[in-house]
Amino acid sequence: MKKDGLTIVYTGKGKGKTTAALGIVLRATGYEKKTCMIQFIKGSWHYGEMDSSKRLEPEFEMVAVGKGFVGIIDDKNSKEDHRKIAKEAIRVSNQKIQSGKYDIVILDEINYAVNLNLISVNDVLDIIKSKPKNVDLVLTGNYAKDEIIEIADLVTEMKEIKHPFQQGIKAKEGIDF
Ligand code: ATP
Numbered sequence: 001m002k003k004d005g006l007t008i009v010y011t012g013k014g015k016g017k018t019t020a021a022l023g024i025v026l027r028a029t030g031y032e033k034k035t036c037m038i039q040f041i042k043g044s045w046h047y048g049e050m051d052s053s054k055r056l057e058p059e060f061e062m063v064a065v066g067k068g069f070v071g072i073i074d075d076k077n078s079k080e081d082h083r084k085i086a087k088e089a090i091r092v093s094n095q096k097i098q099s100g101k102y103d104i105v106i107l108d109e110i111n112y113a114v115n116l117n118l119i120s121v122n123d124v125l126d127i128i129k130s131k132p133k134n135v136d137l138v139l140t141g142n143y144a145k146d147e148i149i150e151i152a153d154l155v156t157e158m159k160e161i162k163h164p165f166q167q168g169i170k171a172k173e174g175i176d177f
C-alpha cells in the first residue's frame with residue numbers, strides 16, 4: 001500500500017521523545033524539506049532548540065504556543081488558561097498543516113495536553129484524519145491514547161531503563177534543555 005505522509009508517535013516514560021523529533025528536523029533539512037514544530041506545553045521554559053532552530057531557518061520554523069507545565073509548583077496559570085492555549089495550539093497546528101508550506105509538522109508534547117484534558121483525543125484524531133496526505137506528522141509526549149496509537153503508522157515507546165534523575169542529577173544544559 002502506498003502512503004505518502006506518515007503519522008509518527010514518540011511516547012513512553014523514557015527520555016528522548018522531543019529530541020527524536022528534532023533529529024528528524026535535522027535530517028529533513030538536509031534535503032531542504034520544510035518542517036515546523038509547534039510546542040504545546042513548555043513555552044515558559046528555555047530550551048536550546050528555541051535558539052538553534054533559527055540556524056535552520058527558513059526550512060525549519062518553531063512555534064511556541066504553550067505556557068509552562070500544568071500543575072508544577074510555580075504554575076500561576078489556571079487550568080482554564082492552559083485549556084485556551086492548548087486550543088489555540090490546535091488551531092495553529094491545523095493552519096500550519098493545511099498551509100501546504102510544510103513537509104513535516106511536529107506537535108510537541110501534544111499527548112500530554114490530551115492526557116491533562118486540555119484538549120480531547122478527538123481534536124488530535126481530527127488533525128490526523130484531515131492532514132494533506134503528503135504531510136508527515138510527528139506527535140510527542142507520554143501517555144499517547146490508544147486511539148492515536150491505533151491510527152498512527154509508526155509508534156515508538158521510549159522505555160526508561162536508567163535516568164540520571166534517579167541519582168539526583170539535575171537536568172543538564174544541552175542534554176535535557
Ligand atoms: P527530551 O526533550 O530530552 O527528548 P522527552 O521529550 O522524552 O525528553 P518530556 O516528557 O517531554 O521528555 O520531558 C521534558 C523534560 O524532562 C526534558 O528536560 C527531559 O530531559 C526530562 N525527562 C525526560 N524523561 C525523563 C525521565 N524519565 N525522568 C526525568 N526527567 C525526564
Ligand code: MG
Nearest residue numbers: 017018109140
Ligand atoms: Mg518532550
